[in-house]
Amino acid sequence: MIIYHSKFLSQLQPLHHPESPLRLKAVVKGLEELNLFNNIHKPSKASIEELTTTHSLEHINFIKNFGEGYLSPDTYLNNDTFETAAYAAGGAIHAAKLAYEKLKPSFALLRPPGHHAAFDTGGGFCYFNNIAVSANCLLDRADRIAILDIDGHHGNGTQDIFSNSNKVLYISTHQWGIYPGTGLAEYVGERKGRGYTVNIPFISGCGDSSYNLAFNEIIEPILIQFKPKIILVSVGVDAHYKDPMTSLLLSSPGYFSLLEKIMNLARTLCNRRISFMLEGGYHLPSLSEVIAAVIASFEGKEVGLQFVTEYDTNFKGKAIVEKVKTAQRSYWEL
Numbered sequence: 229m230i231i232y233h234s235k236f237l238s239q240l241q242p243l244h245h246p247e248s249p250l251r252l253k254a255v256v257k258g259l260e261e262l263n264l265f266n267n268i269h270k271p272s273k274a275s276i277e278e279l280t281t282t283h284s285l286e287h288i289n290f291i292k293n294f295g296e297g298y299l300s301p302d303t304y305l306n307n308d309t310f311e312t313a314a315y316a317a318g319g320a321i322h323a324a325k326l327a328y329e330k331l332k333p334s335f336a337l338l339r340p341p342g343h344h345a346a347f348d349t350g351g352g353f354c355y356f357n358n359i360a361v362s363a364n365c366l367l368d369r370a371d372r373i374a375i376l377d378i379d380g381h382h383g384n385g386t387q388d389i390f391s392n393s394n395k396v397l398y399i400s401t402h403q404w405g406i407y408p409g410t411g412l413a414e415y416v417g418e419r420k421g422r423g424y425t426v427n428i429p430f431i432s433g434c435g436d437s438s439y440n441l442a443f444n445e446i447i448e449p450i451l452i453q454f455k456p457k458i459i460l461v462s463v464g465v466d467a468h469y470k471d472p473m474t475s476l477l478l479s480s481p482g483y484f485s486l487l488e489k490i491m492n493l494a495r496t497l498c499n500r501r502i503s504f505m506l507e508g509g510y511h512l513p514s515l516s517e518v519i520a521a522v523i524a525s526f527e528g529k530e531v532g533l534q535f536v537t538e539y540d541t542n543f544k545g546k547a548i549v550e551k552v553k554t555a556q557r558s559y560w561e562l
């Protein structure tokens with residue numbers, strides 16, 4: 229199941245900005261060429277009630293009424309922004325509900341991305357936190373939701389929104405030391421949310437073997453113990469070795485194998501209730517082939533991949549994985 233709306237193609241940032249409609253056009257073209265752009269669900273716009281599950285009314289009205297100008301040095305607002313961002317949040321809600329009801333994976337091909345948007349702020353090309361809105365709108369039915377964020381950047385907005393919650397588990401792999409500067413291994417959440425934030429801050433050069441280690445030693449055991457009713461995945465393909473925004477080195481097969489393992493876990497833990505939501509990814513061919521591989525696998529198909537070099541075969545992130553395990557051992561058996 230693919231969730232997509234032509235609204236997502238709006239030009240939100242100035243020309244030549246990396247977060248451009250060309251990203252989604254490349255993804256759709258790649259899917260069409262492989263005859264995988266089928267079973268398209270068109271979402272409606274998130275309502276103000278849905279957005280206020282996650283954001284302050286002041287923030288929503290700010291995005292709605294600001295007009296044109298910079299929200300932050302890298303994030304622009306124009307007259308289309310509110311409408312497009314509300315459709316993206318609506319797409320996330322639709323994707324999560326479909327996966328929950330139909331017991332099948334869904335993929336929301338969203339723009340703009342969302343994981344840097346918090347209760348009262350946007351930034352990092354994000355306005356509303358799509359995945360957080362979708363989780364909050366599903367909490368009345370699914371009282372334990374896992375959000376996995378494999379974008380190359382830390383989802384500071386998602387972490388903030390759920391830092392006090394023991395109903396939404398947030399696990400992020402990201403590069404340490406780049407935008408937005410958050411996501412320390414030692415940060416585990418607040419009050420009753422302690423242990424429900426799991427940050428895996430990789431250093432430059434981490435790729436396939438380090439991600440695999442993090443999956444085996446942290447992500448899988450915590451998910452098994454948490455027993456989610458649904459898994460939501462923030463998919464950013466900017467941890468890819470071809471991506472210009474980070475210096476993480478996942479290959480396309482490395483990405484696919486990680487996402488496939490998460491899908492397999494969703495099968496055993498929550499009846500195949502899993503929804504993928506697009507975040508970043510700025511090298512169009514790698515973005516496009518990783519997403520195609522995931523969507524093909526929904527139908528039991530495989531696609532050929534071209535970016536297959538494994539740069540990290542020797543567990544470059546082993547010390548970080550150990551550090552995260554130490555930080556999380558008070559909450560989980562690791």
Ligand SMILES: [Zn+2]
Pocket residue numbers: 379380381464466507508509
């Ligand atoms: Zn990113």
